[in-house]
Amino acid sequence: MxxxxxxxxxxxxxxxxxxxxxxxxxxxxxxxxxxxxxxxxxxxxxxxxxxxxxxxxxxxxxxxxxxxxxxxxxxxxxxxxxxxxxxxxxxxxxxxxxxxxxxxxxxxxxxxxxxxxxxxxxxxxQGGAGGGQGPNAAFLPAGHNHALDVQVIGQQWEFTYRYPTFGGLETPQLVLPANTLIRLHVTSLDAVHSFWAYQLGVKADANPGTDNVVYVQTKGARSFDIRCAELCGLWHGYMFDTGQVVDQGRFTAWAKQQQTYFTPVARYLPPYATTYMPDPQRRAG
Amino acid sequence: MSATAVEIRPPVWRRLIGFNAITGVIFGIIGYYLGWFLGHHITGKSIAFFADIDQNDLSVLLGYFFGVSGFLIGLGFGVYPWARLRGYPPSLREKETQGTSRYFGLCTDHKVVGIQYLIGIGLFFFIGGLNAMLIRVELLRPASQVFPAGQYLTLVGMHGTMMMGMMTSGILGPFANYFVPLMIGARRMAFPRIESLTFWLLMAAGAVLTTTIFFGGFPTGWTGYEPLNSQANTGMDSYLVFFALVGVSMCLLGLNMLATIITMRAPGLTWSRLPIFCWAVVSTSILNLLAAPVLIAVLGMAILDRTAQTTFFNPQGGGSPYLYQNLFWVFGHPEVYILALPGMGIVLELLPVFARKPLWGYRLAVSGLLGVTLLSWLVWQHHLFVSGINSDLRPFYMLSTELISIPTGFTFLCGLMTLWRGQIRFTVPLLFCLAWFFNFLIGGLSGVFLSDVPSDVTTHGSFFSMAHFHYTIMGGLVFAFFAAIYYWSPKMFGYTLNERLGKIHFWVMFISFNSTFAPLFAVGFLGQPRRTVTYAHNLQFLNDWVSVSAFVLGLSMLVFLYNFVYSLLFARIRAPQNPWSSLSLEWQLPSPVPVHNFDRIPVITGDPYDYGNPSPGAIPATAPAGGSS
Structure with missing residues (x-):
């Protein structure tokens, strides 16, 4: 041996x-x-x-x-x-x-x-590095008191966006002003989604009943890809979109135009809130 | 052996009647319909009350419950407790010591259970692997083409769940059950009936998960996140029952292993002489025993949410989806070390044999294994870095996760230094061990990216993390599994696997494995999320490359299967008693190992790594067992 x-x-x-x-x-x-x-x-x-x-x-x-x-x-x-x-x-x-x-x-x-x-x-x-921080963000970037609030609502199977500073306007497109600190409030109406704005380096899970805050400081005008990064049911694979970062003036003009466009439906929307409470267990797909 | 050979055996048809797998399946089917009927009876009048339930979860769940119970009763698991309850002497049928029929029923011989595990788990590996091939077929094109979205999600979910569930026992099941008693000089496991129960529970679980296709599959992947879980149709119940049964099996397996190693070591086998593989089994079993109950609890809560309309995970009723995620990963992160530790144990056990040197830094290796065991409890929220839960605790989880690389590094150092200045012989098992180092290195380094919050923001939930855990689980556990099977098959079956085919298998598998999963790091970084049926057009080349490599990887498994069947059933070249000249106790026994292992319990005088001991005529570390050679 x-x-x-x-x-x-x-x-x-x-x-x-x-x-x-x-x-x-x-x-x-x-x-x-x-x-x-x-x-x-x-x-x-x-x-x-x-x-x-x-x-x-x-x-x-x-x-x-x-x-x-x-x-x-x-x-x-x-x-x-x-x-x-x-x-x-x-x-x-x-x-x-x-x-x-x-x-x-x-x-x-x-x-x-x-x-x-x-x-x-x-x-x-340094401001949370683009990750979701929950309702009480622990790591705040400088100047966070003046950040622009934008809400991201995940639902089966699309994201919609609300702008509380424009009367709670809800649109199916995400447009953000350039060179601005933005506070995204990510929430969901049903299953768990995850809001992933790839080129902005942002990812935050959308949980029903939770306001998941994430800070992002945009740079110049550009477009970016949005995908859902958490398995959320049947059409998860189709839950993608393109967002825009545009100059400040164009952003304000766009928001005003959207507000006018959606005026007829605005009164059917629930008032702006950090979370919404539909029934997340309703059977879908 | 010779005593039972002259016994007159009844005709074949008579032997098929009794407590065995056939009876188990029949009782299982009867039990399923009994439970199904009962469920409909209970909910029949009130089904309209649960307005938005379109299918009856209760009847499916009760069907599974009664079906699994019937299966186990049919296998004869009720015989012993029943006899004890009635005060009768228990039946001795389980002690049947020969014949192929013992592989198809309740058998208390740990060597039979080991081989049952090997074949049974192999079967479900095959199903899981086939799912992976179909996923890669779908991903050949950026848009959905072969499978509709729902079927694709079911494929992804079945692949992940089947592999996760079966891999937990991938090494502990076949190899620890077979070799731990031999390595520690015991005649059996501490709880032989429970040992058999863990195997048959796993088989029942696998069958339950496979039946999900009759209920429309499930959309949640292997994590089963709420509230998607509560939305899903009855296919989801298969997932819940599968994982709960796997949890029970894991828990009992860990308990049995711990009891065996703690109480049944041969005289002289102190803790500091215990083979390192047994140490890996100890650490894995601790995790098994403590993590699995959390899984069973969280799945039980999910079952209640689905049937009794409780709201553990429903925010509208005061629950929280975070509760599910938290509890699932409290189980889930120890779980991934349940998958990693046995692989480390196998590699460290085999290297000394093929480097012809003692294991370098034995105590460091043991502390590495135990360190991983301890730290694995403190890291689970790194799966929830971007979920918004406890965001101020993220620095702690980042630190604890990165700390795990210290004890993992111990096992690396011990393995590498064992090779240093050795006399390395390039056998097939050694090749798989070396590949383990490379794969686990890549898996570990990519894990550092995922543990770092800023980097994790991009890589979380992308193909990067998918490539990471395939490097650690497939590159780690599965490569170690193959090392173990090439190393131990001469002892388990008495026949050597063909070395030439083994080397072909190794090289095809190693190259195609890396060619499959390395590009997926790039795919993830470039923005492709996991579990989506569509992806961006610019990623098609990489995805096609990955798919083709994955098909070659699948073919390499067929090379192994051919080698396994050819060598064991057709070539049948008798293996010598100790083909690798190992000093470990199991190789001192004759092949095949006699039913009671040791005629005389050996006395252990040293650890099993006494290679290169310069004193001439040194006493073998393990005194030869009585009755052998």
Missing amino acids: SAQPAAAGSSPAHGRRFLAAWIVLSAILTPVVAFFLGPAIPPGNGSVEATGQVFDNEVLVAVSTPVCVFVVLFLGYALVSFRSRTAEIVDGPPLRGDMRIQIAWMIVTGATVLGLAAFGTYELL
Whole structure:
């Protein structure tokens, strides 16, 4: 069965050689990934939040690169250098651990993890990073008192939008003013939906009976894709739309025009509220 | 063995009558219609009262309840308790020690249960995998083309639910049931009837979920979020009953494993000599035992919402959909480590054998497994980062989630350092273990993106997260599962699987797996949500690439199936007793393993990783078992 252990011929330089190769490769690959791949990672620069997310992703790919290089290089090195070259089974040296390596590993992984968590928290504190924050938003951006309120109502299977500053106007299109801080109130009339404005870096679940607040600071005029990101029933796959960010003047004109257009139906709408209470269990589809 | 061989056996038709799977199915069908009738009888007069219920959930649920009970009674699970209640001596029928018929009924031999699990779960894997193929057929084009939207959602839901439910026992079922008693020097599991019950519950559950197609399927995916859950038609009841039965099975399996490993270790097998696979089973079983009851509770509440019109999850009646999400993920996040830990255990168990070195840093590896077990309870709200629940707690869940990579990193370090300066032999099981490292690395790193709130805003609910958990579950658990089956089949069946076919299987599977799931990270980043039947036109090339790769991945499973059937039924090359020259206790037993495992309980004098021990004529770490060789 187990024969004599292999002659301890394997040179002790293996460890140093591997570490040198790891450092060199990481030093080359990390900047390449961070500065070439990183900026290409979505969701782009549609809003301040989206730009923040791109930066976040850049940092994460940069930190991941040395880790990835370490494991793949280690596997490659070990498989080439330590493959058994004999027909009969020979045992390796009985190494059962090394406290120095274990402690070094714990320190490095621990520091990386704590650093990432601190970085993520710092980014999150910048106004919530585009994620839904519930009725009492914990992380507020500067100037949140002057944000424009827009309500997003998820229902099977479309989003509609209400503008409380324009008399509770409800429209099937989302149009937002450029360079403005916007407070979206996301809620639902039936199942759980998730409002995903891709290029704006916004995602917030729409729960019935809940006012899910998310802040987004728009940049220049552009269009953006809206999709439902939470399975909400039969036509979930068709619950997509395109929204617009337009200049301030065009936005006001559009809102006025919509108000006039929807005047005949406005009186049938329930008054604007943060949540609405239909029966979410009515059977659909 | 020879004593029972001379016994006169009754004719075949006579042997088919009695407590077995056939009787179980017949009783199950009778039970279903009994419950169905009862449900209609109860609701018959009042159905009009529940104005907006268009189908009778109560009769379907009662049908499943009576059907499953009938199935278990038909299998003979009532015999022992009934005899005890009446004060009769219990029947000894379960102790039947040979013949193929014991594979089709209640059998208390843990080795039979292990093989039952392997085949039974394999069957449902096949159904789940077929669903995945059909999903990829649909996604060849951006618009809905092959399946209508509702059928597509049912496919997605069945694939996810079937895989999640069956994978929980994917390694614990076949391999822990078979090998834990052998590894710890025991003759049986602590609760052999419960052991059999966990298997048959899982089979009943699988049948229940499959019948959802007769009730129009269900639209919720594997998470079953409320209030969509309460809206859905009777197909939803299949999902609820399936997962509740899986929960009962998981809970009992964990209990049984813990009791076995705690109380039935051979003399000398201290905790610090326990094989690392058994440690992985211990940590998984803790999660099984504690997480599954939460699942059963939340599904019970959903069942009440659907039948008794309670409003646990209905905001109009004072409930909250958040309650469902919270409770589901309190179960759901330990659940994903129930899927990951056994894979880690298999890899760490196999590496020393093929690197011919002791497991490096045994204590660190154990603390890694237990650390994951502990931390997995503290992370569940990272599934709800954008849901609006407890938004001020997100930094905590971000931290706790990222902390899990520390104990996970321990297992990586131990595995990698075990290879270092070893004498590595490239066998099929080792290849699968190495692939596990690569896949789990990608899965783990992508998990860091999902745990980071700003990054999660884009990736949450997109194909990115789908690719992430396929890398950890399929790349982790399923690759470890195949490593285990190639490694242990000589002991389980007495025949070696064909190595050449095994290597073809490995390379096709490894390449097509990565070719399938790596592009999905990009697809998710580019804005494709999960579970949608349509997608943006500019993503068609990537989706087609993924679909074709997925079909090749499906074919690689057929290569394995061919190898399995060919090697075990046709080639039948007898495997030596210990083909890998392993020092682990199970390989010191003859193949096939005798019914009572050990004639004499062995005395353990060391851990099973004593490779390269320089002292000449060293005592094997595991004293040879009596009756073998």
